[in-house]
Structure formats: structure tokens, C-alpha cells
Amino acid sequence: MSIYGKVPVFDCKIDEWVVHVAQLNNFFIANGIDDITDAQRVRRRAILLNSMSQDSYRLTRDLLYPNTPESTDYKAIIAALDGHFDPKKCIYAERQKFYSAKKDPHESMVEYAARLRGLASACCFGTALEMCLTDRFVLGLDTASAREKLFREDPNQLKLNKALEVACAVESAQRIVSAGDSAELIKSEPVLYTDSRRKATASGGTRGGRARGGGDGGAPRCSVCGARSHDTSVCGYRHLSCNLCGAKGHLKRMCSKRYYVHNEITTKKDKIVKKQHNGMQNNYILEGSDRDECNDFSPINNVRDINNESRINTILYKEEKPISLEVMVRGVTLSMEVDSGSGVSALPARIWYMYFSRNLSLGESNKTLYTYSGSALRLLGMCYLPVTYNNVTHNIKFYVVENGPVPLLGRDFMTKFNFAFISLNYCSVDKEKFILSKYKTLFSGGLGTFNKYKLTLHLKEGVTPKFFKARPVPFALKDKVSAELDRLVRAGILKPVSYSNYASPIVAVLKKNNDVRICGDYSMTINKALIIDSYPLPKISELCASLHDCRYFSRLDLSNSYNQFLLDDESQKYTCINTHKGLFVYTRLVFGLSNAPALFQRAMVQLLQGIDGVECFLDDLLIAAPPAELHWERVDLVLNRLRDAGLMLQRSKCSFF
Secondary structure (H helix, E strand, O other), rough: OOOOOOOEOOOOOOOOOOHHHHHHHHHHHHOOOOOOHHHHHHHHHHHHHHHHOOHHHHHHHHHHHHOHHHOHHHHHHHHHHHHHHOOOOOHHHHHHHHHHHOOOOOHHHOOOHHHHHHHOOOOHHHHHHHHHHHHHHHHHHOHHHHHHHHOOOOOOOOHHHHHHHHHHHHHHHHHHHHHHHHHHHHHOOOOOOOOOOOOOOOOOOOOOOOOOOOOOOOOOOOOOOOOOOHHHOOOOOOOOOOOOOEEOOOOHHHOOOHHHHHEEEEEEHOOOOOEEEEEEEEEHHHHHHHOOOOOOEEOOOOOOEEEHHHHHOEOOOOOOOEEEEEEEEEEEEEHHHHHHHHOOOEHHHHHHHHHHHHOOOEEOOOOEOOOOOOOOOEEEEEEEEEEEEOOOOEEEEEEEOOOOOOEEEEEEHHHOOOOOOOOOOOOOOOHHHHHHHHHHHHHHHOOOOOOOOOOOOOEEOOOOEEEEEOOOOOHHHHHHHHHHHHHHHHHHOOEEOOOOOEEEEEEEEEEOOOOOOEEOHHHHHHHOOOOOOOOOOOOHHHHHHHOOOOOOEEEEEEHHHHHHHOOOOOHHHHHHHHHEOOOEOOOOOOOOOOOOOHHHHHHHHHHHHOOOOEEEEEEEEEEEEEHHHHHHHHHHHHHHHHHHHHOOOOHHHOEEE
């Protein structure tokens, strides 16, 4: 059996119960599901309960307690929900709402008439319904010309449909006349403000700003916002109030009183910032500039939520385009800006009135929103709206701002839809802990030993060995030098010998922590005889070029880098040093040998070859990748090879970003 249509999901926080029941009954009629038999009634109940959201089902369960929804008759469930969502209304209260209704500036005549019919549905006017509707329609009009036209009609003959027809005709005539006259009215208005440093315009070649009407002979401007891209009757700002005179129907930039305000402003130049700087404009420049679009704001929001106070900062920056998403909001597709700096989501009043005000009402809010300068925004209220993005729907709390420029999705939206927040120094703490735990032997702090092969020092042929006596050590350093020699012997870096053809004096250097570093002065002996390895070190420009498209980086530092590489027995005798405690030879690669950097660089490059995004510059390793996951994969590969090779890292000098 084929099924006709589908039952929408009922969300008690958003949807209207009366509308849902009507849709449900139509579905039952279309599919022949009556309430004659028990099986059909059970089926009706199952469809009703299945069409509820989780919140709606929990509400139904609470209303029916101690019974359960599954054990309650369909009609009893409907009756319980009717009593909850549509309680008996006070007729006089409903009539007061009806008689106080007036046409809003954003409403068309047809929309106004439809709203009156909805308000009258609970007033029980009976046979007087048509008269009451007609009277309220005429008396609630916001256009004097339409009221004057209808006042001439015979009230005994005038019906709502006839009144609506006359009002629509007047509205259309006014729209045509205002569109034809607005260009001439605007062209005669003075310039609010010009910047003498502004570049010459393409049309006139003059410096500074242009007059309001422009001189390009284009389409007439909207008398509400000044744009040429649309007509006054469809402007999204036509229901807002002017920030200058307080009247509805135009913005401050199109206010007829701004000429007098200009005279006052120009006498206080020292108190008002009127500069354009690096593409940024303040509100004064924005309101006086020449725009062709209404939605020319680019919010950069930084919201704090302390004691029900929030800050929303709006700065126009023309060079950077905003980040926008196409989302479905209660069946309406909107392009909304996304900003991680805003803790709340907001809707301009024009969007609220245009799409949602007819079926929903705003709730009160105790939150205060502030602009960047600290002034409070005027909130009309708040509401919950279902937002769908990538086939996922969540209810988002929106604050309706009277003069809001663009719809905004804040961090509440990003949290519910699992948007990732990535900082400049990106580091997953859990990932870093896992890496450090997996390779804890690499960071143990001991001296590593490269286990792949031993390094060899090659001498030129016919070289005569050189032997130098030990240099005297200052008395103040003698104990520290002796202690350092003993430490190197215990670590296996030095080995005492009784005889050698080669011997270099030592240089004792005092470090910042008052320890002593011992280096052999090989410039006098072995360095002149070594065959220099020509393996090149990478240039900084080459490193930057190879990593230009990467975003995530980690830096590793080898502990006692040269000392982790063993020398073969033949090479050890060339490294002999002569000290006040006798002769010692190095068993490992040592600083001071002219060939040491090239030998070390070659060994490290060979060890890490085949891993993309890894660069080695002596004892510093740089690991980079464009995405974060690939970066951690490469870090894991590098650490695994270092561990297998027997090398050690110095944790204090390693950084994971």
C-alpha cells in the first residue's frame, strides 16, 4: 500500500501544536487511516508518537503520568496536548489584542489582513466578524492616503476584500511615485563629509566624496538606505528607526535632517575621528560614504558573557571578506556570517520580520549585548530556531537586534555543529602525551649511541703526527676540569691512554651554570691533516622553500648530538687530548673537529631519508605538514627511527605545535 505525503516532526519548542494536528489529520485522511477500528486507532497513536521530537515525547509522557503514551488512547493524548498547548483563552484579552493591532511598516496589505484574520479567530465575533475585520483593517493602516481613501467609502457596503483591494491600489501607486521622485530628491542633498585625501573618482575626477545622489546617471536610489540595487518598497531596512531623528522608514545616511547635524559636526573636528586608515572605516565615515548595497557590513565579533553581558564588536574591513555559510533556518535559506569571536548568534530585526515574525513570537532576554565602543545594542528579544547545515539540524538561540547589519552565527552554533577551533600554536595535549609516553626512552636524558655504524676520520697521505704538551689550567678551574674529565670517562666519551703519536691541548670554557666544557684545540694538530667531507649543509632559503605550504611544525633536538656517534678504533687515536691528568682519546665524535659537521649531517640525512616534510640542520630536526593528522604521523615515523637507531632527545628543547 502506497503512502501519500509524510508527517513532519513536531518540536514543542518551535512548532505550533494546532498546525501539527491539522497536518496529522490530513495525513490520516489521505491514507485512509480512520478511528473506527481498534487497529486503526492504534496506528494513529503510533504515527502521532513517532512524529514527536524527544522533547515533545518527554512532555507527552509527563502530561499522561502515571499512564504511558503507549497505553493511552489516541483521543486522550490529543486532549491532553490540546489542554497544554491551547488552553481556554480569555475572549476579552484576545479582543484587546485584535483591536490594538496596527499595520507594521514591513508588512504588505495582504499580510496585514491575514494577521487580522488570525487574531480574530479566538475573539468569537460571530456574525459581526466581517464588520470587525473591516473596521480594524481601515483604522490600523499606517498610510494616511489609504485611510483617507477608505474613509470615503460607505461603511455599510465596505467589506474586507474591497478595503484590501483599495489599499493595495494606493500602496502600488505610492511605490511608483516615490521611485520616480526619489532620484531628484536625493540629488539636491549636500555632501555629509568628504576626505580631502581620498583619490579622485573615475566619473568626475574630483577629490573627496561624492554627493548623495551621485552623478553617474544610474538607477534611482532607495529612499530608505540609499542603494541603487533595489526599490524602496523591498528594502530590508524600511521598518527600522533612524539613528539621527528617530523616525521609522529610513536610515541615518538618508535622513533629511543630516545637513544641520553636519554643520555641528564640522565645528568639532578635533573631537571626531574622520579618517580612513588601511581600509578600515569608523561608523561616521560609513554612514556618509557612497554605498550601493545595504548589507555592506563585515562583523568582527568578540563576545564576553559575564553576568549576562555580552560584547559584539562590528568593524568594517573592506580588504577581508567575511566567512559565510549557507544554512537552512526554519525552512528559509540564509547566508550567515560565522565568527568564533562571538559567543552568541544574532539576527537583524529585518530578517526576523521578513521570515519568522508571522508564526513565532519573541521571548524576553536578560542579556545585554555591547558594541566594540561599549554602547549597548537594542534587543527586541530572543528565540530558538532550527538550523540545518550539512544535513544536521540543531536548535540555536538567536538574539534579535534592532539595527543588526547581518545575521551572525557565533560559538554556540560552532559548538553544536562540532566546528574545530585551531590556535596558532596547535597542539593536541592528548596526542602529545601519547607520543611522549610511547617514546619515553627517547627522552630519558641519557647519552644515546648510534648503532648503525661507526664514523671514520680520513687523513691525508704523508701527514706527520703532531704532539703538544698540556697547557696549564688556572687554579680556580682545576678542580672543575678534573671533575669534568672524570665525568666524560665514566660516560664512555673519553678513554685514558698511556701513549699517543697525536696530542692536542685542551681549552676549558666556563658555561653559564658555572660548569666547565672541555674542547680539544685541534686547529693546531689534526684539523690540518683531515680530508674534509664535502657533504653540504642546507641553506635557510632551501629549508623555507621546502616547507612553504606547511601549517603544523615540531622541532626536535638531540641530546649531546655529536657524542652519540661512535668513532672506529683507528680514528680514536687522532682525537687524543693532553691534560694535566694525562692523555685521553675520544671514543665518540667530538666538537672541534673540522670534519664533524659534515659527518653528522650525512648520518642524520641518511637515517631520516624517505620521510616527507622532515628537514635536518645539524642537531635540530624540523618536522612539518599541511594538515595536523599528517604532521603527527610524520612525528611518529621520525621518533620511531631515532629510537631504533639508539639516539636520545633533549625534552626541554623539543617543541610540538
